Amino acid sequence: KNYRIGITAGYTYMPEFMQAIASKLFKQIEVVHGESAELRHLMMLKEKRTDMFICEISVCQYLLKTHAQEFEMIDYSNRPIGEIHNFHLGFSKKWPGAEEIVKQFNAELAKFVQEGKRKAIFEKYGVISPLEP
Helix, strand or coil: CCEEEEEECCCCCCCHHHHHHHHHCEEEEEEEEEHHHHHHHHHHHHHCCCCCCCHHHHHHHHHHHHCCCCCCCCCCCCCCCCCCCCCCCCCCCCCCCHHHHHHHHHHHHHHHHCCCCCHHHHHHHHCCCCCCC
């Protein structure tokens, strides 16, 4: 109840969090619209307009790293808030050769990971991921 929470318009949050908002369990809700929402949320934290917001961890890690001086006083919890969801790439079954595209994509992704390229990208941008121990 004592916190001012930032949320992003159009984002999907856990039902329990949305219920807490609907039940007015927070001191204040600040809604951010449009592009660069996470960066604007970080600015709101810096300016003490909000106390916290939910951000996909790799996005916020990247922003905190690339704007280190500006946001040096901001930290994050790497503990998940709610259930972890996987994201998948979708292909239309109506595309000619869709099954072959899926096979090729999966093979190239496996090769990319095996060659350490994903890990290199994560390291370059300071992303901590359970995908890379």
